[in-house]
Amino acid sequence: MIYDEDFELLELSEDQVEQLIYDLVGTTLNLDQYLESTFDVPSVDYLSEDTLEDIDRTIFLCESCGWWCYDEDRSENGYEDICDECAEDEE
Numbered sequence: 081m082i083y084d085e086d087f088e089l090l091e092l093s094e095d096q097v098e099q100l101i102y103d104l105v106g107t108t109l110n111l112d113q114y115l116e117s118t119f120d121v122p123s124v125d126y127l128s129e130d131t132l133e134d135i136d137r138t139i140f141l142c143e144s145c146g147w148w149c150y151d152e153d154r155s156e157n158g159y160e161d162i163c164d165e166c167a168e169d170e171e
């Protein structure tokens with residue numbers, strides 16, 4: 081998809097961000113696909129920075145198992161975004 085400079089970045093409301101987080105956590109959904117089917121936004125590139133920050137602060141995609149997890153379950157290993165469960169498996 082070609083980025084259209086005139087396209088206004090979408091700022092999701094708090095409720096929408098909450099909904100997104102609720103829908104994603106515990107799944108392996110592709111964020112772009114979710115955004116397209118739920119908010120009719122073709123990809124994360126169309127979300128405002130504030131919205132992305134809100135999402136980023138709360139959840140992350142584990143690079144090891146590919147599941148969306150709450151930020152508090154992020155492992156402290158420091159070099160990759162993986163969840164506590166995956167970090168335990170690696171030890």
Ligand SMILES: [Zn+2]
Nearest residue numbers: 142145163166
């Ligand atoms: Zn994981």
